[in-house]
Amino acid sequence: MDEIGNLLHGFSVALTLPNLGFMLVGITLGVLIGVLPGLGGANGIAILLPLTLSMNPTTAIIMLSCIYWGALFGGAITSILFNIPGEPWSVATTFDGYPMAQQGRAAQALTAAFTSSFVGALFAVVLITFLAPLLAKFAIRFGPAEFFAVQLLTFCSFVGMSKEPPAKVIAAMMLGFALAAVGMDSVTGQLRMTYGYPPLLKGFDFLIAVIGLFGIGEILLTMEEGLAFKGKHAKIDPKVVWSTWKTLPRHWLTFLRSTAIGCWMGITPGGATPASFMSYGIARRMSKEPDSFGKGQIEGVLAPETAAHAAGTSALLPMLTLGIPGSPTAAVLLGGLLIWGLQPGPMLFVEQKDFVWGLIASMYLGNIVGLFVVLTTVPFWAAMLRIPFSVIAPVIVVICAIGAYTVHSSMFDVVLMLVFGVLGYLFKKLRYPLAPLVLALVLGDMAEASFRQSMLISQGSLSIFWSNGLVGGIVGLALVMLCWPLLGTVKSWLQRPPPAAPAEGNAS
Amino acid sequence: MEENPGPQDAAGPSVGSRWPEAIVSALLVGVAVLVITDSLRVGNGWADDGPQSGYFPFYIGLILLASSGSVLIGTLLKWRGENPVFAERTQLASVLAVLVPMGVYVGGIAWLGIYVASFLLIAYFMRRHGKYGWTATGAVSVAVPLVVYAVFERWFLVLLPKGPLESLLGV
Numbered sequence: 241m242d243e244i245g246n247l248l249h250g251f252s253v254a255l256t257l258p259n260l261g262f263m264l265v266g267i268t269l270g271v272l273i274g275v276l277p278g279l280g281g282a283n284g285i286a287i288l289l290p291l292t293l294s295m296n297p298t299t300a301i302i303m304l305s306c307i308y309w310g311a312l313f314g315g316a317i318t319s320i321l322f323n324i325p326g327e328p329w330s331v332a333t334t335f336d337g338y339p340m341a342q343q344g345r346a347a348q349a350l351t352a353a354f355t356s357s358f359v360g361a362l363f364a365v366v367l368i369t370f371l372a373p374l375l376a377k378f379a380i381r382f383g384p385a386e387f388f389a390v391q392l393l394t395f396c397s398f399v400g401m402s403k404e405p406p407a408k409v410i411a412a413m414m415l416g417f418a419l420a421a422v423g424m425d426s427v428t429g430q431l432r433m434t435y436g437y438p439p440l441l442k443g444f445d446f447l448i449a450v451i452g453l454f455g456i457g458e459i460l461l462t463m464e465e466g467l468a469f470k471g472k473h474a475k476i477d478p479k480v481v482w483s484t485w486k487t488l489p490r491h492w493l494t495f496l497r498s499t500a501i502g503c504w505m506g507i508t509p510g511g512a513t514p515a516s517f518m519s520y521g522i523a524r525r526m527s528k529e530p531d532s533f534g535k536g537q538i539e540g541v542l543a544p545e546t547a548a549h550a551a552g553t554s555a556l557l558p559m560l561t562l563g564i565p566g567s568p569t570a571a572v573l574l575g576g577l578l579i580w581g582l583q584p585g586p587m588l589f590v591e592q593k594d595f596v597w598g599l600i601a602s603m604y605l606g607n608i609v610g611l612f613v614v615l616t617t618v619p620f621w622a623a624m625l626r627i628p629f630s631v632i633a634p635v636i637v638v639i640c641a642i643g644a645y646t647v648h649s650s651m652f653d654v655v656l657m658l659v660f661g662v663l664g665y666l667f668k669k670l671r672y673p674l675a676p677l678v679l680a681l682v683l684g685d686m687a688e689a690s691f692r693q694s695m696l697i698s699q700g701s702l703s704i705f706w707s708n709g710l711v712g713g714i715v716g717l718a719l720v721m722l723c724w725p726l727l728g729t730v731k732s733w734l735q736r737p738p739p740a741a742p743a744e745g746n747a748s
Numbered sequence: 749m750e751e752n753p754g755p756q757d758a759a760g761p762s763v764g765s766r767w768p769e770a771i772v773s774a775l776l777v778g779v780a781v782l783v784i785t786d787s788l789r790v791g792n793g794w795a796d797d798g799p800q801s802g803y804f805p806f807y808i809g810l811i812l813l814a815s816s817g818s819v820l821i822g823t824l825l826k827w828r829g830e831n832p833v834f835a836e837r838t839q840l841a842s843v844l845a846v847l848v849p850m851g852v853y854v855g856g857i858a859w860l861g862i863y864v865a866s867f868l869l870i871a872y873f874m875r876r877h878g879k880y881g882w883t884a885t886g887a888v889s890v891a892v893p894l895v896v897y898a899v900f901e902r903w904f905l906v907l908l909p910k911g912p913l914e915s916l917l918g919v
Contacts, residue, residue: 291906407815407822411776414812418783421805425790430801433786456850463846464839630878631870635892637850638866641857642896646906651858658854662847666772669834670765688804696798 270310
């Protein structure tokens with residue numbers, strides 16, 4: 241099998257001493273980012289991305305993706321010990337993780353969380369190893385119309401799978417596209433929407449948007465909640481780890497089901513957060529004792545953690561093969577690839593073998609290193625959380641400002657970061673989703689380019705989007721996704737007696 | 749910002765979400781109008797060599813107008829109906845208590861450089877919100893900029909904005 245050979249080659253690329261060192265640095269930074277409320281995976285990577293520009297792209301992506309794994313691991317620590325989800329995908333972990341900690345089973349809950357994260361990620365990486373080359377081979381025959389169709393599917397899935405009102409999902413997405421269009425048009429060289437203001441010539445950088453929306457916005461939200469850290473002590477004893485591991489094989493079905501949910505939600509751009517909730521919900525529904533959930537049931541920790549990690553990892557599959565990220569963090573990594581001059585998509589597998597397979601190999605290694613790091617350093621992170629928010633918050637603001645400034649060495653970007661921060665706060669409060677906004681900002685240029693090229697081929701006729709079975713099928717699927725909330729509304733409207741108000745269609 | 753009280757909320761002073769909802773959707777409608785007019789300016793049709801610069805953004809603008817417009821109209825139509833809580837007044841006060849210093853900080857970076865501004869921001873937060881003593885406040889607010897300097901300017905060779913103090917010290 242080609243894949244095995246390529247993977248072994250990837251290991252030889254990833255397993256150099258500097259790469260291992262950056263892996264360790266990445267995981268540690270990632271756990272820190274995951275642990276601190278107000279700093280997310282996407283935001284952390286966005287802040288650190290400019291620092292990696294001078295590195296070789298393989299080393300840089302290894303470090304950045306390790307930050308991602310670290311952040312996925314780190315979220316569980318605060319959820320279990322403090323009932324504070326450091327990341328949105330750790331919310332479901334708090335339901336049973338925190339009660340376990342209250343009952344004095346914190347070490348058991350943490351071991352279960354880390355191990356299930358590891359299992360979820362491992363399955364997803366195996367999936368990437370064997371599926372990505374096939375998908376890339378298939379996608380290599382794609383023309384502009386097929387690419388646009390896949391991008392359309394990505395965006396329509398957001399509308400179909402989001403819990404937010406569809407009009408708001410579309411509005412957020414279109415705002416992203418509109419911001420992406422600002423600046424010089426790369427085809428005609430014409431200036432668009434700059435209104436004679438020079439800093440707008442380079443357009444809106446997605447990194448600034450991410451830092452503002454997620455970093456500053458999250459601080460404002462956290463401030464509103466008036467956080468006080470009151471946590472449980474955690475010391476991970478090798479004996480507890482061992483005894484917990486012995487009980488885990490019993491839950492093989494939960495692992496399998498959660499991995500499947502996670503992988504599916506990661507590849508379609510559902511993301512880690514809905515995956516964790518869905519997996520938790522299904523685990524409870526399928527359980528023989530559904531009432532024990534929420535009271536410290538270990539399955540309630542296993543299910544969301546496995547799914548979140550599987551989703552977070554498999555989100556990189558469409559990013560690498562099609563150039564379409566399955567999560568906001570994958571979108572930031574994609575932006576990094578573009579900055580390093582690499583064109584994500586099927587050709588990456590042909591032209592940048594070292595890079596792709598080095599990254600895939602680092603996913604295996606990164607998760608093993610991650611598991612080791614988090615299992616050994618929990619008391620340190622728990623101690624770190626005793627630092628009050630009045631110290632952490634301004635430090636995060638300083639880090640965000642530095643991150644925003646370093647992108648283009650421009651003060652305008654720092655101001656913009658603050659504006660995006662307020663926007664992020666308002667959007668979150670008013671249920672406008674942020675992920676489609678960021679995704680549209682990252683993919684806007686690419687989507688426009690493939691749409692334009694398709695139009696050029698067809699001389700302006702939209703019929704190119706159903707000119708063959710493949711493109712027609714993808715566009716059809718996209719339209720079904722787009723109309724999904726509508727179907728839900730119609731269905732509930734038909735089923736209800738006339739005086740009842742129509743219920744919100746919930747597709748996820 | 750949004751200082752509209754929710755009159756029918758009995759439980760404590762809170763701000764209803766109808767004004768923020770209306771303002772945000774109206775802003776988005778405004779952005780849509782900007783996008784559409786600019787797309788018309790650069791041309792939204794077909795030139796000899798293919799689609800013009802405004803071809804794609806024009807439709808983006810239209811969809812943005814339709815989606816945000818529908819949110820705005822929906823909000824206006826339900827104006828007299830229920831007004832879900834956007835935030836408690838005290839919550840908004842805490843948000844502003846962070847937002848205003850952040851704004852001053854961003855302005856301060858341009859005048860004082862990032863190090864002095866960061867020192868002031870951290871010191872302000874620790875004294876005002878954390879009620880720390882001068883020693884702890886001084887130690888943390890001096891240490892963080894020093895670590896930032898070591899990591900960014902020394903290790904990663906990234907130049908950060910500097911102010912009069914740095915030029916005085918010759919850094």
